[in-house]
Amino acid sequence: MNRLRVPQMTHAAQIEVLKTLVEPGKVLTDADSLNAYGKDWTKHFAPAPLAIVFPKTVEQVQAIVRWANEHRIGLVPSGGRTGLSAAAVAANGEVVVAFDYMNQILAFNEYDRTVVCQPGVVTKQLQLFAEDKGLYYPVDFASSGSSQIGGNIGTNAGGIKVIRYGMTRNWVAGLKVVTGTGELLELNRDLIKNATGYDLRQLFIGAEGTLGFVVEATMRLERAPKNLTAMVLGTPDFDSIMPVLHAFQNKLDLTAFEFFSDKALAKVLARGDVPPAFETDCPFYALLEFEAATEEVAEQALATFEHCVEQGWVLDGVMSQSEQQLQNLWKLREYISETISHWTPYKNDISVTVGKVPAFLHDIDAIVEKNYPDFEVIWFGHIGDGNLHLNILKPEDLSKDEFFAKCAVVNKWVFETVQKYNGSISAEHGVGMTKRDYLHYSRSEAEIACMKAIKAVFDPNGIMNPGKIFN
Numbered sequence: 221m222n223r224l225r226v227p228q229m230t231h232a233a234q235i236e237v238l239k240t241l242v243e244p245g246k247v248l249t250d251a252d253s254l255n256a257y258g259k260d261w262t263k264h265f266a267p268a269p270l271a272i273v274f275p276k277t278v279e280q281v282q283a284i285v286r287w288a289n290e291h292r293i294g295l296v297p298s299g300g301r302t303g304l305s306a307a308a309v310a311a312n313g314e315v316v317v318a319f320d321y322m323n324q325i326l327a328f329n330e331y332d333r334t335v336v337c338q339p340g341v342v343t344k345q346l347q348l349f350a351e352d353k354g355l356y357y358p359v360d361f362a363s364s365g366s367s368q369i370g371g372n373i374g375t376n377a378g379g380i381k382v383i384r385y386g387m388t389r390n391w392v393a394g395l396k397v398v399t400g401t402g403e404l405l406e407l408n409r410d411l412i413k414n415a416t417g418y419d420l421r422q423l424f425i426g427a428e429g430t431l432g433f434v435v436e437a438t439m440r441l442e443r444a445p446k447n448l449t450a451m452v453l454g455t456p457d458f459d460s461i462m463p464v465l466h467a468f469q470n471k472l473d474l475t476a477f478e479f480f481s482d483k484a485l486a487k488v489l490a491r492g493d494v495p496p497a498f499e500t501d502c503p504f505y506a507l508l509e510f511e512a513a514t515e516e517v518a519e520q521a522l523a524t525f526e527h528c529v530e531q532g533w534v535l536d537g538v539m540s541q542s543e544q545q546l547q548n549l550w551k552l553r554e555y556i557s558e559t560i561s562h563w564t565p566y567k568n569d570i571s572v573t574v575g576k577v578p579a580f581l582h583d584i585d586a587i588v589e590k591n592y593p594d595f596e597v598i599w600f601g602h603i604g605d606g607n608l609h610l611n612i613l614k615p616e617d618l619s620k621d622e623f624f625a626k627c628a629v630v631n632k633w634v635f636e637t638v639q640k641y642n643g644s645i646s647a648e649h650g651v652g653m654t655k656r657d658y659l660h661y662s663r664s665e666a667e668i669a670c671m672k673a674i675k676a677v678f679d680p681n682g683i684m685n686p687g688k689i690f691n
């Protein structure tokens with residue numbers, strides 16, 4: 221007997237079905253939309269999605285996932301698309317699920333100090349909402365004006381306050397997710413104490429949308445900090461930064477401890493819209509922040525600064541005296557990433573435990589100096605957490621492909637060093653597609669096998685953000 225072939229629907233016909241699942245006009249296929257929504261801030265991959273769909277309700281997200289299963293079409297979640305690892309890139313005919321219309325704050329629970337957010341709520345929107353309630357949402361980074369809560373959860377976003385407040389994970393009280401089978405799961409129900417077996421909520425945080433999509437998140441808020449005050453300190457060399465961190469941590473509760481090199485600073489100052497901290501040229505700078513809640517705290521900070529100068533660890537420094545000065549000092553650090561994006565940088569986002577940072581940075585720096593003698597190398601990052609951002613800038617006369625190919629060769633040595641120090645090849649930017657092939661430098665074969673098995677449970681047909689984290 222002849223087996224009859226089921227006629228395959230064309231992509232155009234599949235998209236017509238997709239259109240019936242959402243409100244009119246909420247599926248886009250024009251070239252500009254495909255290009256804009258098919259990529260994040262990475263520049264490695266050309267976007268090539270089939271369509272962009274904008275659900276407005278949880279039920280619509282479920283219907284889209286069921287449709288994708290039926291037609292075996294990959295779905296890529298899209299928030300603010302500020303990611304730096306190509307986790308929100310649709311380069312292979314996927315459908316992008318954009319959460320722009322699920323952007324409401326649904327509830328505030330005063331006693332629990334929690335806010336129920338749709339995934340498309342912008343980070344800044346949550347921060348301002350918290351401020352309005354006299355509270356604080358502490359996860360912060362330069363892209364907070366565009367990044368969305370769903371994306372922050374998908375990447376377990378870190379940023380500039382991790383030393384005090386931790387990563388996004390710490391602030392997720394509960395999650396509603398639609399899994400790769402279209403099932404809606406309510407995870408942890410916003411409880412503080414819940415000892416009932418596996419905490420599935422944690423699996424979805426940092427999963428880059430490979431297990432399911434966050435459709436609602438309850439985020440915790442914190443007491444608002446008092447009189448945040450920043451210092452920028454210039455150091456004579458890299459090795460002096462860690463004793464400075466140590467000295468300040470012994471005396472104060474820091475809310476941030478960042479660093480950047482003179483090259484990073486020069487790029488930001490060349491913009492002309494940020495005043496320099498001071499005149500003395502130094503090879504490295506530390507930016508630290510604390511709550512100057514009382515006079516004594518500010519005095520303690522100044523005494524620690526003097527101690528660091530006496531020890532020869534610090535050459536010069538300033539302390540903010542107003543909100544405006546605080547903002548200006550932060551701009552020196554926060555503007556780096558956006559400013560250097562002009563040079564199509566090759567990015568590394570690596571980490572080790574704090575105690576290993578000096579030896580690790582020297583090893584990496586030696587590799588970089590030997591192998592990129594002609595490239596401009598920009599160091600900065602969240603050094604108080606052991607997280608270093610290493611950006612290699614593309615020379616004008618080199619094509620993007622040639623440049624990335626050269627960097628990929630050096631990657632091997634960089635990541636072998638990361639592995640030697642038991643570090644991470646992606647501290648906070650995620651794996652996405654850019655770090656996928658290097659995952660084994662940070663995760664064992666057995667761990668990767670477990671991760672794949674977990675994916676198979678939640679996404680048996682492999683339609684949720686395919687090709688991200690691993691193949």
Ligand SMILES: O=C(O)CC[C@@H](O)C(=O)O
Pocket residue numbers: 304361362379554556557558567568569601609610611
């Ligand atoms: O662009 C980078 O490499 C880092 C971006 C971001 O994580 C930051 O810390 O500014």
Ligand SMILES: [Zn+2]
Pocket residue numbers: 379601602609648
């Ligand atoms: Zn960072």
